Amino acid sequence: MSEYILEIQNLTKDFPGVRALEDISLKIERGEIHSLCGENGAGKSTLMSVISGVYPKGDYQGKVFYKGKETNYHSVKDSEKEGLAIIHQELALSPYLSIYENIFLGHMQTTFGIINWNYYIQESKKYLEQVGLQEPPETLVSKLGVGKQQLVEIARALSKKVDLLILDEPTSSLNDDESEKLLKLILEFKKQGITCVMISHKLNEILEVADTITILRDGRSIGSYNVKEEKLTEARIIRDMVGRDLTHRFPERKSTPGDTIMEVKNWSVYHPEYHGIRVVDNVSFFLRKGEILAFCGPMGAGRTELMMSIFGRSYGYRSEGELYINGRALHLTSSKAAMKAGLGYISEDRKGLGLILIQDIKTNISNSSLEQVSRFGIINTKKESMRAEKYRRELNIRTPSINQMARNLSGGNQQKVVVSRTLAADPDIFIVDEPTRGIDVGAKTEIYNILNDLTTAGKSIIMISSELPEALGMADRIYVMNEGKIKGVLTHEEASQEKIMHMALVG
Ligand SMILES: Nc1ncnc2c1ncn2[C@@H]1O[C@H](COP(=O)(O)OP(=O)(O)OP(=O)(O)O)[C@@H](O)[C@H]1O
Ligand SMILES: [Mg+2]
Secondary structure, eight states: OOSEEEEEEEEEEEETTEEEEEEEEEEEETTOEEEEEOOTTSSHHHHHHHHTTSSOTTSSEEEEEETTEEOOOSSHHHHHHTTEEEEOSSOOOOTTSBHHHHHHTTOOOEETTEEOHHHHHHHHHHHHHHHTOOSOTTSBGGGSOHHHHHHHHHHHHHHTOOSEEEEESTTTTOOHHHHHHHHHHHHHHHHTTOEEEEEOSOHHHHHHHOSEEEEEETTEEEEEEEHHHHTOOHHHHHHHHHSSOOOOSSOOOOOOOOSEEEEEEEEEEEOSSSTTOEEEEEEEEEEETTOEEEEEOOTTSSHHHHHHHHTTSOSSSEEEEEEEETTEEOOOOSHHHHHHTTEEEEOSOIIIIIOOTTSBHHHHHHTTOGGGGEETTEEOHHHHHHHHHHHHHHTTOOOSOTTSBGGGSOHHHHHHHHHHHHHHHOOSEEEEESTTTTOOHHHHHHHHHHHHHHHHTTOEEEEEOSOHHHHHHHOSEEEEEETTEEEEEEETTTOOHHHHHHHHHHO
């Protein structure tokens, strides 16, 4: 048996107008954790899709060997049969089916056409235990947070007897705690002899678990490194990823917040289905002109629910409380009304609320601000294109053209389009919910600079962030939430990782 479970030789993959991968050669050792790093659009997801048969043979040039044999997959089904499982960047569960149905979907046995459901419910418990999920198997997947959905996907992979597990940005939607658990799980798999390939933009996590790191840049492989032997550092990885050193991750903030621009008093939000449950419980806070506020707290603390309900009641069965913008009491009952009142929202859920995948980039960017590029109801397409080009340049959106469908962009580049759309609408108050999710280190800095420039121009920003370094690096004040309540507030000077965590738990 070869010591390599997977070997790629001279792989090239083209899309219309884009060479996504060029002459990649790569070997993955049996039983190792192998990480792929690279900027948004570098080709990481495409490479994994080739390996797992998402792109069938003939769609690419070059050779892939799995367990010593050249592969000839026509779809993912073929690779699954051989113990290769991929968990995509965008989760792919059926929300209205139960956990156990999702686990066994597509590979249930029938006896005379009858499925023994009880058997599968029992079977699923085995895998749920392995991934540490305590929910009853009958729970609908739509009731689970992203972190737990991730675990269901892994349980599904395990149920198919996996030898090579590919995880595309598994921790991008998880908080620190959940990420830590997932990384432990991956290390546990390694002990059981499962090989893992993990894509991530969180370099600290990669250095924690990976045995080998391969770096891609513009579709080419820059090199593979043995983490322990080479004493790899984040700085070194970044240099290889972006081709230069990146010294300042956060801009120098000279913050001089002005008067209060927005105030929220005694705000409560009720669960959309269980109407009696308060998801947000009597929250009050204020925001000043030119200020960046961060909201930190564990997953489920109620931060997104709070902000979405403020943004024109976009969440919740109902909400109560007072909202003042520039001293005026407002009752915003739709997202449209919220935008009119000067609010803008960059959603954490780029697929659901952010992007229209089957539209091109420039139309997506214009979606919240058509009036700015039209006159008498007619869109000035030249103006629209120029504006889209401007954002493409400023945020470095990797695409051959702004007429490209959003669906064809890499995950991180889709996120940049979502950010552009809200920037284009030019609100006074930005609510940004995990603005840098899935965005590479270099582009993160670009987004931080943009946020900083916005405040200099007198805009105000509310940032929900699960990355504490980001909140600490950018915010003037930090509100700490847990269980629907504000547990405390810290100024930039006072705040530290420990204090935030302590405050969230103890208050
Ligand atoms: N279906 C497609 N049609 C056209 N171009 C595509 C398609 N899928 C990917 N691309 C292009 O291929 C390149 C590589 O994309 P890929 O999704 O592999 O990047 P990535 O490294 O995973 O980035 P990210 O970190 O943002 O997820 C990008 O330029 C992307 O726009
Ligand atoms: Mg990707």
